[in-house]
Amino acid sequence: MTYCVGMLLKAGLVLLSDTRTNAGLDNISTYRKMFTFEEPGERVIAMMTAGNLSVTQTTLARLQEAIDDPDATPETSIMRAENMLTVATIVGEMLSLVTAETRDRMDRMAQAANASMIVAGQRAGGKMRLFLVYPEGNFIEATEDTPYLQIGEHKYGKPILDRVITVDTPLVDAKKAALLSMDSTLRSNLSVGMPLDMVVIETDALRITEKRRIEANDDEFAAMSAAWSQALRDAFTQIA
Numbered sequence: 001m002t003y004c005v006g007m008l009l010k011a012g013l014v015l016l017s018d019t020r021t022n023a024g025l026d027n028i029s030t031y032r033k034m035f036t037f038e039e040p041g042e043r044v045i046a047m048m049t050a051g052n053l054s055v056t057q058t059t060l061a062r063l064q065e066a067i068d069d070p071d072a073t074p075e076t077s078i079m080r081a082e083n084m085l086t087v088a089t090i091v092g093e094m095l096s097l098v099t100a101e102t103r104d105r106m107d108r109m110a111q112a113a114n115a116s117m118i119v120a121g122q123r124a125g126g127k128m129r130l131f132l133v134y135p136e137g138n139f140i141e142a143t144e145d146t147p148y149l150q151i152g153e154h155k156y157g158k159p160i161l162d163r164v165i166t167v168d169t170p171l172v173d174a175k176k177a178a179l180l181s182m183d184s185t186l187r188s189n190l191s192v193g194m195p196l197d198m199v200v201i202e203t204d205a206l207r208i209t210e211k212r213r214i215e216a217n218d219d220e221f222a223a224m225s226a227a228w229s230q231a232l233r234d235a236f237t238q239i240a
Contacts, residue, residue, distance in 0.1 A: 001191035002033055002152035004048035005161070005178055006118045008130040008142040011171045012202040012209070013120050016178040017048045018152075018186075020193030034197035035060060037067070037079060040207040043123040045078055045087060046199050050152035051115030051135070052102070059098045059115070063091065084129040088119050088139050096137030116151045121201070128203055156188040157181030171200060176224070179214075183225045196221075 004017040017033040031053060038044040049056035066077045074080045078087045095117060103113040119139075120130040130142035132149040142149050147167045150158065164177045175198065185192050200210035214221050 001189065002050045003150070003154060003157060003182060003185045003189075003192045004033060004050055004118055004152055005148060005150045005154070005157065005181055006046075006048065006120050006130050006142070007148040007161075007165060007169075007174050007178065008120070008128060008167070009147060009165075009169055009171065009174055010167050010203065011169075011174075012200060012205070013046070013128060013130065014171060014174040014178050015046050015048060015118070015120060015199045015201075016182055017197050018182065018192045019195055019197065020191060021053055030193075030195070032197065034199060036199060036208055036211070037121075038207055039079065041124065042206060043079065043121065044201055044205075044207055045084075045119070045121035046201065046208075047091070047120075048118040048151065049115065050117070052113050055095070055098050055102050055113055055115040055135075056117070058102070059091075059095050059117075062094055062098065066090075066094075081123075083123055083126050084119075084121055084131075087121065088129075088131040088133060088141075091117060091119050092133045092137035092139050095133055095135065099135045118149055118151055122204070122206060124206055128201070153185055153189050153192050156185040160184065171202070175200065179221060179224060180228050183221075183228060 002018055007014040019030045021029050021031045033049045035047045067079045072080055074082050078090050081087045114135045117133045119133055122128040131139045133139040144167045148161050148165050160181050194216040196214040198212045202209045
């Protein structure tokens with residue numbers, strides 16, 4: 001399992017993912033689930049993945065092949081697509097194709113072949129957009145009413161986002177909320193684990209403005225987690 005969250009704010013995008021992948025309690029590995037593509041000044045795209053690892057890795061490999069193809073077109077390459085809606089469409093079609101190819105084999109072994117992705121970014125002349133792509137290839141988009149999207153083990157980290165995040169939330173507060181959302185998930189579900197990957201893309205920057213890996217021994221994250229736990233305990237004791 002995994003947990004990934006993406007926020008679409010007036011100030012920009014905040015994306016956070018864990019890196020734990022497990023196939024049973026005795027087979028736990030670390031795999032990156034955050035992937036970025038950029039041509040600074042022209043476009044920037046970030047993707048996060050959850051679900052069957054073979055499906056997501058194959059999907060990303062084929063998307064990269066399409067980027068590298070000398071005959072690539074705006075309909076086949078996410079780095080040539082005319083807008084972010086087309087990017088989401090290309091990703092959805094590829095994810096659906098790989099899922100269908102994999103599902104027959106996986107079904108025979110009684111294993112799931114489902115995977116989902118968060119796709120976000122901006123192209124020059126367009127606006128920032130954030131999509132959640134389903135295994136079937138269809139997708140939904142973040143809006144002002146729902147400015148964040150999650151994939152994976154999302155239920156533990158959702159309450160703080162519901163209470164804190166709006167489109168007007170500053171990036172510094174959004175990063176804090178994302179990390180505390182992840183902290184809640186880490187405490188409640190062992191299938192989500194460190195290290196974490198965070199990407200920030202400021203509106204109209206057309207490049208990644210912050211990229212950070214947070215290891216298990218990160219002092220700043222540990223201090224934030226401890227402060228949040230103490231704040232919750234204090235609030236609990238003050239309620240009559």
